[in-house]
Amino acid sequence: MAAEEREEEMERKSVREKARLRLREFDVGDRFSHLPLPKASVLLPLMVRAGKLHLLLTVRSMQLRRSPGEVCFPGGKSEAIDKDEIDTALREAKEEVGLQPENVEVICRLVPGIDKMNYLVTPVVGFIEDTFQPIPNPDEVSNVFVVPLEYFVKPLNYQTVPYKTSSGYQGRMHSFTYDDPEHKMSFRIWGLTAHFAVFLALVIFRKRPTFEVGYDLDNLISSSENHFMHLYASVYERKKSNI
Ligand SMILES: CCC(=O)SCCNC(=O)CCNC(=O)[C@H](O)C(C)(C)COP(=O)(O)OP(=O)(O)OC[C@H]1O[C@@H](n2cnc3c(N)ncnc32)[C@H](O)[C@@H]1OP(=O)(O)O
Numbered sequence: 670m671a672a673e674e675r676e677e678e679m680e681r682k683s684v685r686e687k688a689r690l691r692l693r694e695f696d697v698g699d700r701f702s703h704l705p706l707p708k709a710s711v712l713l714p715l716m717v718r719a720g721k722l723h724l725l726l727t728v729r730s731m732q733l734r735r736s737p738g739e740v741c742f743p744g745g746k747s748e749a750i751d752k753d754e755i756d757t758a759l760r761e762a763k764e765e766v767g768l769q770p771e772n773v774e775v776i777c778r779l780v781p782g783i784d785k786m787n788y789l790v791t792p793v794v795g796f797i798e799d800t801f802q803p804i805p806n807p808d809e810v811s812n813v814f815v816v817p818l819e820y821f822v823k824p825l826n827y828q829t830v831p832y833k834t835s836s837g838y839q840g841r842m843h844s845f846t847y848d849d850p851e852h853k854m855s856f857r858i859w860g861l862t863a864h865f866a867v868f869l870a871l872v873i874f875r876k877r878p879t880f881e882v883g884y885d886l887d888n889l890i891s892s893s894e895n896h897f898m899h900l901y902a903s904v905y906e907r908k909k910s911n912i
């Protein structure tokens with residue numbers, strides 16, 4: 670290995686090590702697994718490119734019944750064969766973009782979210798190699814792209830949009846437009862996917878974003894958990910009153 674390559678390799682390792690340490694502090698493990706909602710998981714695939722962390726995202730096929738054409742992370746619904754949320758995320762990533770589970774270094778599970786169908790969606794964070802060549806499954810994925818993680822705290826094109834869930838919970842959603850120099854295309858990343866990307870960036874960079882987030886950044890762990898429990902309570906109450 671040439672001296673320059675050795676230096677790049679050391680830099681890559683140090684970027685990964687710093688992120689790994691921060692992420693482990695935020696690992697929720699199976700703390701939310703008992704909640705009585707249908708389950709889904711997404712993989713937040715992190716890679717180091719040119720010394721910086723990047724996230725891999727997909728565009729959903731237009732043929733899908735749910736959220737066609739939207740940007741999301743590789744992921745999907747839990748199946749009976751999955752032992753936990755990590756298994757689901759890895760199985761779905763393999764099915765959707767051809768990522769082999771043995772090529773993912775799983776780091777942690779972060780605080781879940783709830784999607785518009787009231788699925789409990791667990792984000793699983795894992796490192797992948799920057800040399801990974803996705804093989805999109807055309808039934809589910811129409812495109813794959815990467816975004817510098819820093820974009821989710823320091824975006825060039827950001828909006829906040831109001832939303833109301835079926836359970837009556839009102840809030841605001843992040844919406845980013847990312848001009849991808851590789852594909853020479855713009856991608857809109859919003860909703861639950863944007864929510865997970867922003868949280869991941871806050872955990873790793875610990876810096877104040879250029880836009881408002883609904884967290885107390887000095888107490889990010891408790892604040893993010895309270896935020897989730899508030900959302901969960903509104904969904905749970907609604908489900909109970911529909912029984
Ligand atoms: C809060 C509201 C919002 O945020 S909306 C704004 C922006 N949108 C987002 O952020 C996207 C958020 N959603 C997600 O990430 C995903 O929908 C989550 C919640 C992870 C669920 O995963 P999802 O990809 O829908 O499920 P999945 O992968 O299990 O299945 C998708 C559909 O594909 C189908 N499928 C499966 N395998 C095949 C195959 N080989 N050939 C053809 N189709 C296939 C599945 O049956 C499933 O279909 P269906 O949805 O059940 O109709």
Ligand SMILES: [Mg+2]
Pocket residue numbers: 743744745746761765809
């Ligand atoms: Mg999916």
